Amino acid sequence: MFEVQDVSRVTKRDVIGGPIEASKRLGVLLHTTDGRNSLAWLQGASAVAGKPASADYLITRSGHIYKLMPKGHYAWHAGVTNLSGKVDTADYVSRSFIGIEVENADSAGQLPTRSQHEATAGLLLLLATVYDFSPLHVYGHYALAFPMGRRSDPHAWDWGLMFWLMAFAQAHISLLGDLSSIIAEGGE
Numbered sequence: 001m002f003e004v005q006d007v008s009r010v011t012k013r014d015v016i017g018g019p020i021e022a023s024k025r026l027g028v029l030l031h032t033t034d035g036r037n038s039l040a041w042l043q044g045a046s047a048v049a050g051k052p053a054s055a056d057y058l059i060t061r062s063g064h065i066y067k068l069m070p071k072g073h074y075a076w077h078a079g080v081t082n083l084s085g086k087v088d089t090a091d092y093v094s095r096s097f098i099g100i101e102v103e104n105a106d107s108a109g110q111l112p113t114r115s116q117h118e119a120t121a122g123l124l125l126l127l128a129t130v131y132d133f134s135p136l137h138v139y140g141h142y143a144l145a146f147p148m149g150r151r152s153d154p155h156a157w158d159w160g161l162m163f164w165l166m167a168f169a170q171a172h173i174s175l176l177g178d179l180s181s182i183i184a185e186g187g188e
């Protein structure tokens with residue numbers, strides 16, 4: 001069952017970015033984590049460790065989706081990129097792209113699960129509907145990080161499987177419709 005659990009109320013302010021309008025969201029940047037306790041890390045432990053970073057969404061190994069940021073706020077999830085053909089600031093990228101972290105022990109050689117691909121496909125379609133961008137507007141962090149090679153995630157991600165699942169889920173998009181109110185960002 002596809003569901004999104006909003007846990008933004010217990011995300012520490014230290015990792016919450018400033019206000020953002022829904023119309024400024026251009027697409028999705030996909031990441032994988034490297035280790036366990038991703039939820040605690042992204043909700044504040046990263047700040048305690050001196051490098052505040054988070055994500056808009058976290059997808060656990062079983063495919064459970066957590067929404068980490070409060071309505072109308074973005075997450076710091078990307079550093080400098082070259083998306084526009086010039087060097088873009090970290091803030092610009094984090095504002096423009098919704099960050100999804102897929103929980104994975106990258107350096108241990110773990111592979112993302114089928115459930116994570118399914119959840120990501122569903123979430124992408126939902127976000128594309130809510131924010132009015134193409135569901136194809138999804139990048140891997142590695143593809144945009146500047147300088148090239150600075151990042152290598154999402155590790156072992158099966159893009160072909162994800163796009164196939166999106167095509168399948170699109171035929172059942174009505175199932176996702178009533179979830180959009182959880183995600184829609186008003187101007188609060």
Ligand SMILES: [Zn+2]
Nearest residue numbers: 031032141153
């Ligand atoms: Zn990343």
